[in-house]
Amino acid sequence: MYTVEDEPRLSGEVSGSDDWYNVIQYGDVLEAVGQRLEHHDVEPEGHVTVSPTYHKMSAKIGLGETVEPTEGDEIELQLHARSGHSGFHGVKYGIGAERLVCSNGMTAFIEDQTYEQTHSEAFQPGLAHHAVDSMIEGVDTVERRLEDAQKRTLKNRDEALIVLHDLGIDQYLDNPTPDLITALNEEVEDPESPSLYETYNAATFALTHLAEDDTPEYVLDNGFERAANLLEYGDGIPSARILGENAVQNRSRTLLESEQPDEEEYWEGETESIRELMEEHEIQA
Helix, strand or coil, X not given: CECCCCCCCECCCCCCCCCCCCCCCHHHHHHHHHHHHHHCCCCCEEEEEEXXXXXXXXXXXXXXXXXXXXXXXXEEEEEEEEEECCCCCCEEEEEEEEEECCCCCCEEEEEEEEEEECCCCCCCHHHHHHHHHHHHHCHHHHHHHHHHHCCCECCCHHHHHHHHHHHCHHHHCCCHHHHHHHHHHHHCCCCCCCEHHHHHHHHHHHHHHHCCCCCCHHHHHHHHXXXXXXXXXXXXXXXXXXXXXXXXXXXXXXHHHCCCHHHXXXXXXXXXXXXXXXXXXXXXX
């Protein structure tokens, strides 16, 4: 299967039947996005990257629009378009914002909504148009959602740490728990009531500052998608209580079923912290 018309290169081995797999050219995805941006008289900024094997394409497209949920925390609205030909990747459009996470200019993407299709379907340019429309018309929605996330708080820093582990942010780090604690200390103002927004910022801090320098961008993108669960649930923000309760319940089950829970603790004294959080959530052992 070839995806570059001017310079054909093998980029994947997939089904040759249209009933099972539709080849969607990367150029078609970008053209559909560009057409809709032109319709809105928007001159985009950004860049497109393709993996060395041509199995994956990622485009980051900025609108020149800024929201500021808290004073000094400026966020640039963006659309991320991704596609691939490995038998696993479909076409995905993520709309959200690029947030400055470091004084050296490093940024991270906060995904607010996603639209996607699989290769079992013929290419749907209307989906790209809808993603662009939603991004351009949703400036107020993005700002309101980020403000709402600052009002929803977890029980304490320990629960925030357990939530980050539960989301799988730890798998991108060499020293998972120490790195996540460092990130939480950096981003959380009050360790007794970390907000979902602060916890999300801690996740992005860990991924951008503490992951290995040679971590591929597409791997970090997967991490940012996991972290986005702190800010996205259906059309709104997740419940901090339910998010924390589920993470505590999952972790307590792992520790209680272990023959040597002390050796499986993320940090010394975690088991006791879990017990206290279970009491607060009224979770039965």
